[in-house]
Amino acid sequence: MIEVHELTKRYGKKLAVNNLSFTVHPGRVTGFLGPNGAGKSTTLRMILGLHRPTSGTATVDGHAYRDLPRGLRHVGALLDAGDVHGGRTARAHLAGLARSNAIPRSRVDEVLSEVGLAEAANRRVGGFSLGMRQRLGIATALLGDPPVLLFDEPLNGLDPEGVYWVRGLFRRLAAEGRTVFVSSHLMTEMEHTADQLIVLGRGRLIAAESLAEFSARGTGQSVSVRTSDAAGLVPLLTAEGAKVDREDGGLLTVVGLGADRISEIAFEHRILLNELTNRTGSLEEAFMELTADSVEYLAGETK
Numbered sequence: 259m260i261e262v263h264e265l266t267k268r269y270g271k272k273l274a275v276n277n278l279s280f281t282v283h284p285g286r287v288t289g290f291l292g293p294n295g296a297g298k299s300t301t302l303r304m305i306l307g308l309h310r311p312t313s314g315t316a317t318v319d320g321h322a323y324r325d326l327p328r329g330l331r332h333v334g335a336l337l338d339a340g341d342v343h344g345g346r347t348a349r350a351h352l353a354g355l356a357r358s359n360a361i362p363r364s365r366v367d368e369v370l371s372e373v374g375l376a377e378a379a380n381r382r383v384g385g386f387s388l389g390m391r392q393r394l395g396i397a398t399a400l401l402g403d404p405p406v407l408l409f410d411e412p413l414n415g416l417d418p419e420g421v422y423w424v425r426g427l428f429r430r431l432a433a434e435g436r437t438v439f440v441s442s443h444l445m446t447e448m449e450h451t452a453d454q455l456i457v458l459g460r461g462r463l464i465a466a467e468s469l470a471e472f473s474a475r476g477t478g479q480s481v482s483v484r485t486s487d488a489a490g491l492v493p494l495l496t497a498e499g500a501k502v503d504r505e506d507g508g509l510l511t512v513v514g515l516g517a518d519r520i521s522e523i524a525f526e527h528r529i530l531l532n533e534l535t536n537r538t539g540s541l542e543e544a545f546m547e548l549t550a551d552s553v554e555y556l557a558g559e560t561k
Contacts, residue, residue, distance in 0.1 A: 259284055259437055260305060260406065265314035267300055267461075274300045276461040278314070282439045282454075284405070287432045289452035289469070290441040293549050297461040298441045299337070302410055306335055318406050330359040334399030335408040339391040339415070344384025348375055348394050351383060352401060361402050369397040374423070388415030396424070406437040413444055425451050445542035449473075459549045472548075473541045481517045483510040484533035491529050495520065509533070 260282035267275040275297040282288045292298050303309040305316040307323040318326065318333055326332045342351055352366040370379050373393040378386070383394065392415050399407055409428075413421055428451055432438045442448055448455070448469070455472050457465040465472050485491055488510060492502050500514040512520060517534050524531050 259320075260316070260318055260408075260439060261320075262301065262305070262316045263314055265301065265304060265316055266312045267297070267304060267309060268312045274461055275304070275311075278458070278461065278463055280456050280463060280466045282437055282456070284437040285432055285435050286453035287428050287438045287440060287451050288454040288456060289448040290439060290456050290458075291443075291445075291448065291545060292458035292464075294443075295460075296458040296549075298458060299410055301458070302335070302337060302408055302439075302441060305408065306333065306337075308337075328359045328361075328402070330355060330361065330402035330404065332402070332404055333406045333408065334402060334404040335410075336392070336395035336399045336412055337408075337410045339388065339395040342383045342391065342394065345382060347380050347382055348386075348397075349379040351394070352397060355398060355401060359402055365401060365403070369400045372400065373397045374420075389417060389420055392416055393420070396427070405435075406439075407431060408439045408441075410441045411443065412440065413442060413447060421447065445545055449541045457545070457549070464548055469541065473544050480537045481512045481515065481520055482533060482535040482537055483512055483520060483531060484508055485510070485524070485529060485531050487529045490527065491524060494523050494527060494529075498523070511537075 262278055262280050265275055265278040278297070278301065290298055300309060304311050305318065305323065315322070323329060323333060348370060349366060352369065353363060356363055356366055367376070367379070370376050373396050375390065375393050375397065378390065383391065386394065392412060396412060399409065412424060416424065425447065428438050428440060432453070440452070452469050454468055455465060456463070457472065483491070486508070488504065488508060492510065495502050495512055495515060498515060498519070500512050503511045505511060517536050521531065521534060
């Protein structure tokens with residue numbers, strides 16, 4: 259379990275993290291979301307003791323990370339896939355970490371095989387692609403078989419097969435009862451992977467809730483309607499204040515009226531409906547709406 263309590267970090271006049279409190283529970287994948295500059299990476303680094311908080315605490319299973327002996331046995335992390343000496347081989351990199359954390363040497367080949375790098379074990383890391391470096395970073399996180407795992411943008415550079423593999427890996431790790439905390443800007447992947455979300459904006463907590471609860475907070479709810487008499491139905495719906503968009507295949511997307519009222523209108527005017535389905539807003543829609551005031555850099559913005 260990861261517990262963050264009233265965590266604050268200042269860099270001079272800049273307030274990077276502001277009185278942040280949340281808990282990441284075991285047995286689930288928790289997504290860590292926020293616009294660029296929201297404080298996600300700074301928070302992860304404070305959890306791992308790499309940055310000292312201005313105030314507040316961040317603990318892993320009740321202990322500060324710096325107080326945990328043989329850290330890789332307790333917490334595995336991927337923060338920067340490029341932060342590896344390019345002249346070392348993948349096997350040598352992991353072997354050094356294993357020795358310093360009293361991890362059996364046999365574990366090195368196990369994790370290299372698990373992440374798909376067994377055949378590249380004796381290649382120098384400097385010649386690796388970004389995707390291969392990401393896999394090596396994940397192998398490093400898994401090396402000590404830890405109960406707590408943190409990943410900062412782990413999908414960067416991975417091909418579709420790699421993304422699919424990582425998605426399954428995170429869910430398997432959570433199913434084993436581990437704490438899995440994943441920072442990502444890929445909303446579609448979080449929809450497929452995360453159970454819970456921690457969402458930041460300008461260093462403050464915006465939400466700490468389930469994926470379904472957060473997605474439902476967006477206003478993008480609509481109703482899909484299919485009918486052979488769209489010409490007759492559309493004016494009736496717009497007359498009641500609905501916004502109706504026509505899509506391919508005769509499908510209508512209706513915003514502003516619920517499915518029950520649409521059904522009543524169609525029944526009153528003897529219009530046959532072939533489909534009537536509620537559609538909730540997506541994670542991406544909810545994220546864009548709820549973090550709109552927290553975006554630090556806006557495309558096209560002039561100052």
